[in-house]
Amino acid sequence: MAAIETSEGEDVGKEEFLALSFSGSDATFDTIIGYIEHVIVDDKFQQLQRNFMEHYYLEFEETEENNLNYAALFKEYKEQLGKYIEEQLVARMPGFSMEGFTSSLEKHKEKITEEIFEMLLSFKNFLAFKKMILDYRAEKEGRGLNLEGGLVVTALSAPASRSEGP
Numbered sequence: 001m002a003a004i005e006t007s008e009g010e011d012v013g014k015e016e017f018l019a020l021s022f023s024g025s026d027a028t029f030d031t032i033i034g035y036i037e038h039v040i041v042d043d044k045f046q047q048l049q050r051n052f053m054e055h056y057y058l059e060f061e062e063t064e065e066n067n068l069n070y071a072a073l074f075k076e077y078k079e080q081l082g083k084y085i086e087e088q089l090v091a092r093m094p095g096f097s098m099e100g101f102t103s104s105l106e107k108h109k110e111k112i113t114e115e116i117f118e119m120l121l122s123f124k125n126f127l128a129f130k131k132m133i134l135d136y137r138a139e140k141e142g143r144g145l146n147l148e149g150g151l152v153v154t155a156l157s158a159p160a161s162r163s164e165g166p
Contacts, residue, residue: 029108032089032101036116039088048081057137060130074129082123098123 039045056073086098102124109117121128 026108026111029104029111032093032096033112033116035089035092036085036120039085040116040119042088045081045084045088048084052077052080053133053136057133057140060133060137062134066126066130070126070130074126077129078123085123 059067059069059073061067082098086096089096089098089101102120105112105117105120105124112120118128118132122132123129
């Protein structure tokens with residue numbers, strides 16, 4: 001394995017360098033989040049996610065018990081979409097490790113938008129994955145909050161007319 005030189009001039013292995021990068025450098029973490037944002041707004045990722053959700057959302061029900069099929073679907077989701085994100089990140093940052101990155105998520109949680117945090121968590125946490133699928137189902141069935149048409153604010157009562165003075 002080739003050695004990598006740190007900013008202090010010290011040679012370290014690739015895994016050690018990645019561990020140092022994720023734990024010690026907010027700039028590296030911010031760079032990765034920027035790359036992730038680019039990847040997840042890309043049309044190809046959006047289409048992959050939409051296809052997966054559209055294909056499987058009816059399989060999930062909002063119950064305490066989990067169907068045995070859910071585990072296989074969770075694995076498929078991670079293999080398809082998680083792998084796609086990791087490949088895109090490796091292309092931008094050779095040596096990137098999704099495992100090393102996801103282990104640093106919790107301590108950097110406040111630096112990420114909730115939407116991105118939840119999406120990243122859906123690759124690691126089954127309950128987050130299930131919630132994402134159920135939210136999609138609720139939206140498809142018209143039970144979710146849909147602000148597509150914009151938000152309209154209407155007064156509950158007509159404003160009192162002001163009398164005009166001289």
